[in-house]
């Protein structure tokens with residue numbers, strides 16, 4: 497046992513820096529900048545700093561609160577807001593984000609007023625939907641919106657962007673990347689602006705980038721999961737040159753009992769309105785650990801000991817079959833069990849105030865139990 501309370505997320509910033517170096521090198525070789533995205537950890541300071549140490553050129557996040565916290569900690573890299581700007585937060589956006597992603601002329605007008613009021617110039621990227629059907633104006637509307645944005649005082653339209661593989665699962669290709677390049681040409685002609693930045697996408701861009709077919713004009717990528725978890729987001733396989741042991745979840749056994757594998761008695765719904773099926777595997781050694789669906793997406797947990805399986809969870813209790821665990825014979829109440837979380841699991845764990853965040857190693861000291869908020 498480590499002396500740290502459970503449940504806890506253990507972050508390994510040195511390994512995240514290693515991943516960042518690898519991803520950044522690929523982008524820099526293409527002549528592109530990288531915005532490091534730490535939102536899956538709620539922009540944990542150790543993760544942001546690990547990305548900075550790994551050479552990212554900007555820090556990006558979908559929440560203005562995370563950017564505020566990052567700026568207030570003294571990070572000097574440009575900060576980019578990823579989620580389409582919200583009008584009600586315009587004053588904070590121009591204060592804490594140097595650059596934001598936008599698709600609404602009305603919202604950019606409000607950002608313009610906020611920028612003028614604050615005596616600032618705010619940079620915007622106009623998002624274009626090249627097929628994934630999440631954010632962005634349809635390509636045939638881009639010129640009109642870019643032209644409108646170009647007239648706004650306090651606003652500098654620095655380029656165009658697109659996002660793929662998030663809603664529709666569309667992958668980057670010659671066609672959709674060239675479309676972004678072509679739309680920029682049309683916007684350049686209409687506005688007379690240079691529009692130097694073409695922000696081509698998220699971690700899903702990596703395989704296409706590595707293939708050498710990414711158009712040279714695409715000069716920015718916004719990378720989160722590939723750096724934080726070392727995954728190829730097409731199929732979640734390990735991305736070459738990265739590590740996957742960057743984050744661990746550690747929980748504690750609070751009950752350890754032998755029980756039958758099928759419940760006894762007449763059955764209705766469980767606590768979540770489900771009627772789960774049970775396979776009769778006889779009497780098994782079962783552990784209850786101190787974490788539940790309030791803290792994590794249980795399907796996204798991968799036990800370090802592959803002989804442990806997750807049977808299910810309610811809000812606060814997760815039930816494991818530990819009959820075949822490597823250390824089943826010596827396992828005791830109070831012992832720790834560790835898992836690797838996937839993106840969805842880490843997102844929930846990061847957001848749960850009930851889960852401590854502990855930084856292991858790394859160049860700097862952080863509060864040992866960082867909590868959100």
Ligand SMILES: *Cc1c(COP(=O)(O)O)cnc(C)c1O
Nearest residue numbers: 533578659698699718719720721
């Ligand atoms: C979250 C997000 C990213 C980063 O995505 P990853 O798949 O984690 O690399 C990039 N761009 C936008 C707009 C995002 O919302």
